[in-house]
Amino acid sequence: MPVLTYLPVLPELFGHCQQVGEDTLVGRHVVIATGACHADLGIAGEELLTTSTQFLDLDALPRRIVFGGGGYIAFEFAHIAARAGAKVQVLHRGSRPLEKFDPDLVAMLVQASRELGIEEHVNRAVTAIERQGDHLLVHAHAGAQEHTVEADLVVHAAGRTPEIDKLDLEAAGVAWEKEGVSVNEYLQSVSNPAVYAAGDAVASGGFPLTPVAGMQGDIVARNLLEGNRHTPNYSGIPSVVSGPALHDAPRGHRKLVFLAAGGPPAYGVQDTRRGGDRPHSGGAPVGSARRGGH
Numbered sequence: 001m002p003v004l005t006y007l008p009v010l011p012e013l014f015g016h017c018q019q020v021g022e023d024t025l026v027g028r029h030v031v032i033a034t035g036a037c038h039a040d041l042g043i044a045g046e047e048l049l050t051t052s053t054q055f056l057d058l059d060a061l062p063r064r065i066v067f068g069g070g071g072y073i074a075f076e077f078a079h080i081a082a083r084a085g086a087k088v089q090v091l092h093r094g095s096r097p098l099e100k101f102d103p104d105l106v107a108m109l110v111q112a113s114r115e116l117g118i119e120e121h122v123n124r125a126v127t128a129i130e131r132q133g134d135h136l137l138v139h140a141h142a143g144a145q146e147h148t149v150e151a152d153l154v155v156h157a158a159g160r161t162p163e164i165d166k167l168d169l170e171a172a173g174v175a176w177e178k179e180g181v182s183v184n185e186y187l188q189s190v191s192n193p194a195v196y197a198a199g200d201a202v203a204s205g206g207f208p209l210t211p212v213a214g215m216q217g218d219i220v221a222r223n224l225l226e227g228n229r230h231t232p233n234y235s236g237i238p239s240v241v242s243g244p245a246l247h248d249a250p251r252g253h254r255k256l257v258f259l260a261a262g263g264p265p266a267y268g269v270q271d272t273r274r275g276g277d278r279p280h281s282g283g284a285p286v287g288s289a290r291r292g293g294h
């Protein structure tokens with residue numbers, strides 16, 4: 001069932017509908033699951049940024065790459081790029097990268113990144129990007145000081161935002177907030193009961209992660225079929241930052257697992273050497289929550 005709509009008007013969805021025919025499809029409910037897109041930064045030269053999708057589509061790796069932002073997209077891609085031979089810098093405006101993750105493990109990851117040659121700068125907010133000849137200049141503030149870095153590619157790693165701007169939600173009477181469509185505990189719009197939302201496009205309190213989106217999609221489907229009975233449970237959602245092995249395992253044989261368990265994240269280290277994800281005896285077993293003390 002491609003698109004469901006009742007009287008609420010969602011012009012962008014109708015637009016997408018036309019790709020499968022000229023018909024306007026009508027239904028009793030609309031499910032908004034449009035995901036997220038890179039956030040507008042409102043800086044000069046923003047159009048020169050490469051998005052994460054464009055980064056994955058690159059045919060060749062530029063020599064000097066700057067990541068604006070210090071979240072998991074920056075670190076995952078920085079490691080890929082550095083290992084493939086690029087000179088990589090990460091500029092993060094906060095005082096600590098990967099702010100939502102375990103500080104001890106983040107410190108180890110930062111150290112491992114430095115050893116790989118990745119330059120990571122905190123308290124450095126990108127303020128503008130400029131083309132100069134065949135390369136780019138990245139301007140950044142560090143307090144009152146201005147820094148300029150030369151790069152061949154500047155990647156947007158400074159946050160994602162619900163992709164709901166073009167849906168004309170006002171015309172549909174669908175309330176929203178910065179984090180996405182405003183919903184009740186059943187993932188139903190607080191202002192239009194014909195509308196539900198799931199995934200990165202919903203303001204539900206869940207992290208914008210694949211397992212959360214999947215769970216929410218399942219709950220919305222069941223609430224639509226059975227009536228409002230099901231609510232999401234965000235405890236123990238696994239979240240993985242792919243990166244280097246952080247202790248004695250051969251490089252590349254372990255991946256770091258962070259568990260966002262409704263409080264400070266807990267973690268485990270998984271041994272992936274023989275294809276299985278077996279918990280390592282030195283780390284907290286995956287699934288056990290370590291709370292407090294961070």
Ligand SMILES: Cc1cc2nc3c(=O)[nH]c(=O)nc-3n(C[C@H](O)[C@H](O)[C@H](O)COP(=O)(O)OP(=O)(O)OC[C@H]3O[C@@H](n4cnc5c(N)ncnc54)[C@H](O)[C@@H]3O)c2cc1C
Pocket residue numbers: 012013016033034035036052053073163166167198199200201208209210211213239240
């Ligand atoms: C680089 C990157 C790495 C990530 N790594 C991880 C990870 O390791 N682990 C993890 O859990 N999560 C990760 N995420 C987050 C994860 O991708 C999202 O949380 C998840 O995809 C959200 O699912 P969704 O269904 O809400 O949205 P999406 O998967 O984004 O799907 C939304 C779909 O809706 C379409 N769409 C948008 N607007 C409209 C419209 N108007 N009409 C019709 N269709 C529309 C979009 O084109 C898209 O196909 C990563 C994200 C990025 C960008």
